[in-house]
Amino acid sequence: MSGARAVALCLLLVLAGCGGGPVATDGEGRMPTDTAATPSTAIDAPPSATPKPDGIEVEVIDVVDGDTIDVRYPNGSEDTVRLLGVDTPEVHAENDPAEFPGVPETDAGRNCLREWGERASQHAKEELMGETVTLSFDENEPRRGYYGRLLAYVHVDGDSFNYGLLTAGLARRYDSSNFQYRERYGTAEGIARGTDTGLWGACATDDPRTATETAIPIADGGPPLWISEIHADAAGDDRENLDDEYVTFGNAGNETLDLSGWTVSDEADHTYTFPDGTAIEPNGTLTLYTGSGDDGDGELYWGQGSPVWNNGGDTVIVRNESGDVVIEREYDG
Template sequence: MQFPVRAVALSLLLVLAGCAGGAVPTDDGRMPTGTETLTPTATGASTPVDAPPAATPKPDAVEAEVIDVVDGDTIDVRLPNGSEDTVRLLGVDTPEVHAENDPAEFPGVPDTEAGRDCLRSWGERASEHAKDELTGKTVTLSFDANEPRRGYFGRLLAYVHVDGESFNYGLLTRGLARRYDDSGFEYRDRYGAAEDAARANGVGLWGACATEEPETATETPVAVADGGAPLRIETIHADAAGDDRENLNDEYLTFGNAGTEPIDLSGWTVSDEADHTYTFPEGTEIGPNETLTLHTGSGEDGDGDRYWGQRSPVWNNGGDTVIVRNASGSVVVERSYDG
């Protein structure tokens, strides 16, 4: 796609303005009323990633306090200089709670009153999730090189990071949002893959509201905890950016718990068709509606991330099978993929 010279020049000016920590213009180049100054965080090294596990830390990130949640994808914040602003989360779209929903925007959801009512209820769930996770928190806002700092309504367009994780991306893995398609944002492909996985596994609104079967084949969820909490393979990211051998932590699997009880993975294993096997350490657990990402390379295990410690890629880009066994050796979930 070719972009007009004026648009390219304007984008460059916006990026330069953000890096300088100066006032943030609207997307048509005008300075907003009550111009604020966004002060970047001290270093890029501590800036959270935008979609686990790949995103270059962004030196133009800023910290802000969340003072109100408008809905699942829109929040009000207080910036370090005391000014207040509204942030529209980049790359995601939760169902509406203040307007009518269009089921056509959510594949598989029927264009009926029942479909619209279901979307409204999940919009309310997304809003409650945002309130629980963000209200009163200090979050990190980072911006996208492909998008202006502000959208049509003068709102900041940003990735929101809380406790070191991308809130935007989490909305997709929890089935609380779709990828926002009217945007060429930097992580479009990753967000699309996360939505596809949630749809295929019937996570969140996709399982509750959609009546059409997704085109992609999925694994059969297996009850593995009290209350019937299913472990799901939500994302298989076999093709790391660049040379797979030099970017092992961008080869990863993401597992999710769509149930209401924790899943204890102590002693469980993950294998491929060649019988490479990883064993989850004692105490590994996924809480309800939470995810855990297993990276092929090395790193420090922490909340939401485990590292296999392999020195070469495991998952074949051309296709493979992920096999999860419990501590007794029984297969509890299996999923194949093609390249």
């Protein structure tokens, strides 16, 4: 081949966009007809899919299960999307209760997870089916997973559907991944577990219930207070170590939560009232110790002379300044 012909061929390849990879097709071997601009970073999707500032818009054409959907790109080609960072219970395979903390490895536990997997799938159908959604990707994760599915966050009207599955108690955080929102997703799962929301209230118990027998979570629209830890059994003799008996509260909201005048009580009606000025910053915690000490730095002391929380099981009840129940959390010994 002459030098001039080689240069001409090389130029033709560059202009055709073929330098460094095969020509993209619409998934069935045809060249895409949509000539919209391609994103500046690889997305492993048809280059005819129009990039948006926050991702790629697609239409949801099928819901496989709670965390997997089929989508159609603007050029007509189709793809399967696995939601990043979350894992809903299986509906097409056997569930492993060990993947969901607190769910017993029994037939009842597996059956309960299956029911909540069905509920997660139904939720996805109601929220996503036929909708135009936005896909975005994670810099710490490949664009496609082991099974060739696109790994993405799904946004509906600007809200993260992935994250919403966690707050609704319909999924756990997917731990076999280094995605960039691991900490935030872990906090969301912890709040759902701590408030017995969704599958956690139904399945993470010695006596798993059906999907219709849901435990009582924080009231919808109520304060974002949650219980992150109940440490009822102090080391050694409880009576001699009251400062090792405590309850830790967290604020899952975006604003400071004022607890002035709120109360904490047990089944025996021992009651502690939060002093004026008590507050928890967003994503902050506050620990209430049974014994005596100096309040401050996220620590409060009840000043009791004997244990309050029963080692064999009790109920933590939190009421606001109006006396309305905000949290009612049972625990077993």
